[in-house]
Amino acid sequence: MSFVYPSFLWGLLALAIPIIIHLFNFRRTKKIYFSNNQFLKNVKETTTSKLKVKHLLILLARLAFIAFLVLTFAQPYLPGENDDEAGSGENPLVYLYLDNSLSMSSELANGVRGIDQGVSFVDEIATYYPRNTQYKLLTNGFGSFSRVPKSGEELTDLVTNVSLTGVARGLDEVLQKIQGDVQLTGMQGNEIQRADVYLISDFQKSTIGEIQGSKLGEDTTLQVNLVPVQSSYQHNVFVDSMYLANPFMMAGQANELAVALRNEGGEAVENLIVRLLINEQQVGSGSVDINAYATNTVNFPLNFPLQQQNQCRVVFEDYPVTFDNEFFFTLNLGDKINVLEITSNLAATRVNSATNVARVYANESVFNFQSFSIDNLDYSLLDNTNLLILNEIEGGNQNASVLLPYIREFLEDEGHMVFILPSSGDVSFLSEVTQNTSLAAQRQTYTDSTGVRTVTLANPDLANPFFDNMFEGQADNFDMPFAVPLVNHNLPGSSLLRYKTGDPYLLSLRTPFTSGDQIFVFSTPLRQEFTSLYRHAIFVPVMYRLASMSKSLDVPLYYPMDENTITLEASRLLDSASREATGPRYLYKLRRDEQELIPTQRAVNGRLLMEVPQNILEAGFYELVRTEEAANAADSAVGLLSLSFNNTESESLVEPYTVDELQQQIEGIEGVSLYEADDVEGFTALMQSKNDQVALWKYALLLALASLLAEILLIRFL
Incomplete structure (x- = not known):
C-alpha cells in the first residue's frame, strides 16, 4: 500500500x-458519604468492572476515528501490477514523449491518424495517476513547455495543441533530454527517486535508431x-534527390533537371505521373x-526562358x-562568371595567344x-575570380614567385584554374x-620531313560526367x-581529352588543398602552330x-530540414554600395507569408552563416530579406533570394519496428516494458491491468465515520 500524501x-x-x-482523567476519585455502605459493596464491584470495559471501548473507537481520519487525508492506494513504486512520492513525476513527426500523419488500420491516436493515449495515461501527479510533455521540437511540470488538466489542454513537424528525433536524443532534465531537477534540490516514462511513437527504424545499445535502461x-x-x-x-545537368544555371542556356524517385516498398510502382x-x-x-x-x-528539359528566381x-x-x-x-539564375586570364610577358609577340x-x-x-600580363597584374582581382587561366606562364621569374602565394590562396578558397602549357x-x-x-x-621534337607532325584527338568519352548534356545525341564519330x-x-x-595515341591532352588534377578536381591542364598552347582545337566546335562547350x-550553384536547389547551417556568399546579398565598411549593418530574415524568422547569423570570410531554426520551419519556400539593424529600419526590407526547404529523407523511410521486433530489442533490459495496443480501447485495458491503482481513502473515510458512530452508541447505550 502506498500513499498520495504520506x-x-x-x-x-x-x-x-x-x-x-484516558490515563489521567479516569483516575481521579470523588468521595461520597453514606450512612451505611455495606449495601453498596456489591454494586460498586459490579459497576467498576463494567465502566472499565466501556471506557476501553470508547478509547478504541476514538483511536480508530483519528487513525482512519488521518489515513483519509493521506489517501492510501494499492499500486498496479506493473510497478509497486511507480508514481510514488509526494509529487509523482511522469514524462510523456509524443512523436509528432510527419510519419505520424499516416492513417492507421482503424482510420485514425497516428498523431491523433497518440494524443488519445496521453489522455488515457493522465487518468491513471493521482491528481497531484506532475507531467512533462516532450515533442520533437523539444519546446520550452517541456521544462515546466504540468497538472493533468494542463496536460490535456497542452496535448491538444500538438501539431506535426518536420523534425525527427532518435531514441537516444529523447532519453538524453529526459535524463538531463532529471539531473537538472536533482541539482535544484528536488531529487527524483522514481519517474515513469512513456514513449509514444511509430518507432521508424530510420529515425528512432538502434534500440539495443542505446541509452535505454541506463538510468x-x-x-x-x-x-x-x-x-x-x-x-x-x-x-530521393535531384540535380541539374549543368549545376550553374545561365540565362538562355538549355539545361536539364533530373529527379530521382525511390520506391520504399515491396511492390513495383508503374506509370507514376510526375x-x-x-x-x-x-x-x-x-x-x-x-x-x-x-x-x-x-x-x-529546361529549354525555355526563366526568371531570375523561380519557385519550383x-x-x-x-x-x-x-x-x-x-x-x-x-532555380536561381547565376550571376556572371568572373574569368581572369594571366598571360606571360611575351604574349604581345604571340599572335592569338590571348585572343583565342x-x-x-x-x-x-x-x-x-579580364586579361592581364603577369607584369601588370592587380593581385586583388583574384579575390572575386571564379576561373583563373594561366596562359603559358613559366616558372623561374620574380613575378611568378610573387603570384604563387595568391594562387595557392585562390585554390584553397575552392577556385578553379586552367593551366595552358x-x-x-x-x-x-x-x-x-x-x-x-x-x-x-x-x-619533344614535333617536326618531321613534312614540316609538322600532328595527332588527331580521340573522340570524347561521353560517359564522363564532364560531357553530360554537352552534345545532342550519342554520336560515335566526331x-x-x-x-x-x-x-x-x-x-x-x-584525361578529359586524349590523343588518338592514348596520351592525355586535357587533364583534370586534384590539388592538395581540397578534395575536388580544381586544376585543368592543356598539353599545348592554344595557338595555330600547336593545335586546331581553338577553331573547332568542341572548344566553346569545353x-x-x-x-x-x-561557379557551382552557391544556393543549392533545396535545403533539408535537418540542415544545421546554411552558407551564402555575402557578395550575392549586397550591392557594391552596401559592401562599404562604413555602411549600415544588416540583419537577414526568412519570410513566408505572415511568418518572419530571424535566424542566428554571423559573417565569416565574406560568407553569411545562418543557423536553421529547425523547430519552426515548415517545408516550402522562404524569402531571404535584408534589413538594416537600426530600430527604425522596419520598412527597409529588401528581398534577396528565394530558398526552399524539404522534409528529411529519413521521415520518408516509413518502415517501423514491429511489436515482435521491439519485444526482442528490449529483452533483458531492466526497467523497460512494452504496451501493445491497436486502438484506444485496447490501450485502456492495458492501463487498467498494469497501472490501475485501487484508491482506499473512501474506505478509510467510511471507517472513520463508523468509529465515530460507535463511540456515540457506546456513550449513549452502554
Missing part, C-alpha cells in the same frame, strides 16, 4: 491525545514504457516505373503516405572577362602551385581537331563547362 501520516501522533485523557530511476503507434502501410514513394511546376505553372510531366526497393529517374515543385500522387508527395526547390581565350568568354551577359613545356610553375615537386615534362604531341610528362590526373564548374 506527510499526513504525522497526524497519527494525535492518537496520543485520547490515551493521555535506473526511470521506468520506461514503449507505446508503439503503428500503421499498416509500409511502402512509400518519395524524391509533374513539374515552375512559378505555379505546369511546364512538364513524365511517367516513371520504379521497381520494389529501387530508384528511377525522370528528366525534365515536383508533384505526384502516392497514397496513403502523402506528406512527401510534394518536393520544393528553387578571350573570344570564348566574350559573351558579356554570362562572363566578366607554354611552348617550352615548362611545368615548374605548375609544380610549385600544386606543391608536387615530382612533376616533370620533357619537350570530326576531332588535331594537336601537336608537345611534351612527355608525368602529370597525374584523369571552355564553357570549365567556367560553369568554377
